[in-house]
Amino acid sequence: MRHYSIAVIPGDGIGPEVINESLKVLKTLEELHGGIRFSYEYFDWNCQYYLQNGRMMPKDGLEQLKNHDVILFGAVGDPSVPDHISVWELILPIRKGFQQYVNLRPIRLLRGIDSPLRYKDHDDLDFIVVRENTEGEYSDMGGRLHAGTPFEMAIQNNVITRQGSERILQYAYSLAERRKKKHLTVATKSNAINHTMTFWDEVVNEVRKDYPHIQTQLYHIDALAAYFVMKPESLDVVLGSNLFGDILTDLGAAIVGGLGLAPSGNINPEKQFPSMFEAIHGSAPDIAGKGIANPIAQIWSVSLMMDHLDLPELGKLVLDSIEDVLVEGIVRTPDLGGSCTTKEMGDAIVAQMKKSA
Ligand code: ATP
Numbered sequence: 452m453r454h455y456s457i458a459v460i461p462g463d464g465i466g467p468e469v470i471n472e473s474l475k476v477l478k479t480l481e482e483l484h485g486g487i488r489f490s491y492e493y494f495d496w497n498c499q500y501y502l503q504n505g506r507m508m509p510k511d512g513l514e515q516l517k518n519h520d521v522i523l524f525g526a527v528g529d530p531s532v533p534d535h536i537s538v539w540e541l542i543l544p545i546r547k548g549f550q551q552y553v554n555l556r557p558i559r560l561l562r563g564i565d566s567p568l569r570y571k572d573h574d575d576l577d578f579i580v581v582r583e584n585t586e587g588e589y590s591d592m593g594g595r596l597h598a599g600t601p602f603e604m605a606i607q608n609n610v611i612t613r614q615g616s617e618r619i620l621q622y623a624y625s626l627a628e629r630r631k632k633k634h635l636t637v638a639t640k641s642n643a644i645n646h647t648m649t650f651w652d653e654v655v656n657e658v659r660k661d662y663p664h665i666q667t668q669l670y671h672i673d674a675l676a677a678y679f680v681m682k683p684e685s686l687d688v689v690l691g692s693n694l695f696g697d698i699l700t701d702l703g704a705a706i707v708g709g710l711g712l713a714p715s716g717n718i719n720p721e722k723q724f725p726s727m728f729e730a731i732h733g734s735a736p737d738i739a740g741k742g743i744a745n746p747i748a749q750i751w752s753v754s755l756m757m758d759h760l761d762l763p764e765l766g767k768l769v770l771d772s773i774e775d776v777l778v779e780g781i782v783r784t785p786d787l788g789g790s791c792t793t794k795e796m797g798d799a800i801v802a803q804m805k806k807s808a
């Protein structure tokens with residue numbers, strides 16, 4: 452019997468709603484496999500916790516999470532708490548503290564879903580974005596000067612390190628090696644950001660020498676955003692800095708059916724620390740409490756979790772079952788044009804998993 456311990460942070464808004472469905476999927480995997488056991492520890496760290504305690508998680512929060520194998524994360528954010536607080540006090544400390552330097556975001560048009568683009572062939576929209584997750588534009592270095600004067604200004608540093616760039620490039624290349632097209636497209640903006648991005652390009656041009664069998668292309672972020680729409684079939688593995696990867700993947704989600712279908716993994720490839728799996732979307736306060744959020748993004752994140760735990764057959768079962776339900780087309784949440792609830796969508800996926808296993 453293999454045992455895995457999972458830290459669960461449901462969070463705010465639709466976070467707990469979609470986490471519930473993911474837990475049903477995990478329970479089903481356990482039943483179907485027979486040889487694995489998941490145990491759970493729940494953490495109520497969210498905006499409510501912040502309003503009561505003045506912080507998003509306890510001082511020893513990372514210590515409490517450290518010994519779990521993986522973290523299942525819903526979403527945090529509430530109109531009563533500024534967004535940068537929930538992000539800077541919870542999500543970013545976990546990503547940075549556990550060296551989850553890879554943010555893995557598949558952009559894949561599932562069977563049964565239509566793209567808003569003209570693409571009909573699902574193989575044309577099937578690539579993966581690797582977002583650098585620990586440094587870059589999301590650095591805490593900066594501040595304000597000349598407050599209260601007409602010359603007030605804010606400065607935020609962009610931190611690109613050789614070590615951080617090399618390790619994310621090596622990860623992106625090793626991923627490209629395992630894929631069919633063997634392409635790596637790297638986002639840059641060295642024509643305008645002339646210190647950090649020229650250094651980034653330099654490191655790319657050094658590391659690429661070790662991977663002559665992978666075709667490497669560097670594109671400026673503005674052009675690359677257009678390629679996401681104009682020729683996504685040319686993409687295979689896309690690497691972006693923290694900010695560029697963040698923006699590109701919301702665009703990526705939009706071309707494959709929206710935020711309700713976009714999963715992610717925050718990965719520490721060395722497995723020195725727990726990795727964290729979450730939907731790309733946030734707490735979506737506009738639909739929270741209505742029971743209509745699409746749980747697929749979160750359930751697909753469970754599939755990524757299984758891959759990370761070296762249980763790829765379970766990852767595949769989850770993703771195939773999601774696709775089978777979408778192809779059938781009967782159970783759909785409102786974001787996909789249907790009128791089903793979050794729970795009905797989760798139940799349909801669980802039923803399909805049992806049928807397929
Ligand atoms: P946060 O501040 O937590 O990031 P947000 O207001 O930015 O929240 P998101 O959760 O990022 O909102 O989502 C943007 C919009 O996309 C939401 O307003 C919601 O309508 C839609 N959306 C996001 N996730 C889902 C989902 N799982 N199912 C259906 N619609 C969703």
Ligand code: MG
Nearest residue numbers: 528732733734
């Ligand atoms: Mg958001």
